[in-house]
Amino acid sequence: MRVRETPETARRVTRRRVRTRARLLGAAFEVFAAKGFGRVSIEEVCEAAGFSRGAFYSNFATLDELFFALYRERADLIAAQVADALAQDGPDLDVPASVDRVTEVLLLDVDWLLVKTDFLVHAARDPAVAQALLDHRGRLREAVADRLSRARGHTELPAVLGGADGAARAVVAAYDGVTTQLLLDRDVDAARGWLKQLLTALLTDGGGVPTRKP
């Protein structure tokens, strides 16, 4: 009898399998968003997906594993959308327009922010998970930094931030900060406006509003 080496890679992926896996992930997203990771049982996810627990254990070993997969999937999606939004300008960077588009993508779905924050709390206590999250953030930051540095010369960045990379970090920080507030007051429109304000304040010296002569 041949022993199956590296079981994770060896398992053939049937159509049925990917379908149920996807449905489980989708259901998990909804349930996590509604109740929070910490308050969700495996059974609840299965029920929401219309499966029994057997299906779950056939696809994942633990709830953590599912959560990780879920995050990875959605995070990649968002990262791609942000990259798109940044690429839409020509070689010249139109700061307000870019800010608008990115803001639109990043603050589109409150449920995602809920799940993402839950994941943050989770990651904060598990180095391996933290690394995954840091990677995702790194990808976002890089995309922003690239865009900024490619457009240097048109727009002067404030010196304190220390170059395009620093500015990109600032953008991410602003995003995180606004997210926090949004989770509490659930006012997406306010959050968007507010994020735009912050970003323009950070990225343009003098904040885009002509400074009065002293």
Add this chain to the structure above:
Amino acid sequence: MRVRETPETARRVTRRRVRTRARLLGAAFEVFAAKGFGRVSIEEVCEAAGFSRGAFYSNFATLDELFFALYRERADLIAAQVADALAQDGPDLDVPASVDRVTEVLLLDVDWLLVKTDFLVHAARDPAVAQALLDHRGRLREAVADRLSRARGHTELPAVLGGADGAARAVVAAYDGVTTQLLLDRDVDAARGWLKQLLTALLTDGGGVPTRKP
């Protein structure tokens, strides 16, 4: 037999009671910080505090209630410390010095940030809890706004932020943003430096670096 009206207020607070309550809260803080609210059982808290579950149920009805009390306590403490840090300047506001002191207080204890973020996730799904958190944030923001507006004239605030209140919101957002990063990389020193940078960039037009004449 007299029926006890409004049981919560009628219960006399014995010395013993406050002691055990305090020990429970202290233990809860440690356990929550270490494992996260979602993964902690009532029994674990009691064990850490050196009590049995009887003590717990004599003081709290649910883990949520304890968590709420814990947050309230610590948040008040932090708010007071921030107010102190802001009051140490004379009538004139020394931005860099103030930023330093506040940064010191706000990013002192990673465990607190862990617990606070956990509480945020919790609050995001319970309006009543969310209100409490918004109140706390409101207090912080007000303290900052007061300080900023009292020092108007010395330092010009960037116009985009829209006055002292807007600037205060920006400060809080920056704090939240840096917190997120800190939870992942656990680098307190970097976070402090980074928060200082952000704050000076936001609060001083031109970012503390003298703007070149056009």
Add this chain to the structure above:
DNA sequence: CGCTTCGGATACGTCAATGTATCGGATACG
């Protein structure tokens, strides 16, 4: 110092969630 009240410990019943072992229908494939 003695009585009363309080507060935490103990013991018990209950329940929900977990992981596993097994089964039978569905699916892929020749």
Add this chain to the structure above:
DNA sequence: CGTATCCGATACATTGACGTATCCGAAGCG
């Protein structure tokens, strides 16, 4: 169309967390 394999359903045993009812020592109070 037949067959081998896969995958999700079902049933079961186990565990651990919960809440309560009761008890006893300690603290307050005269």
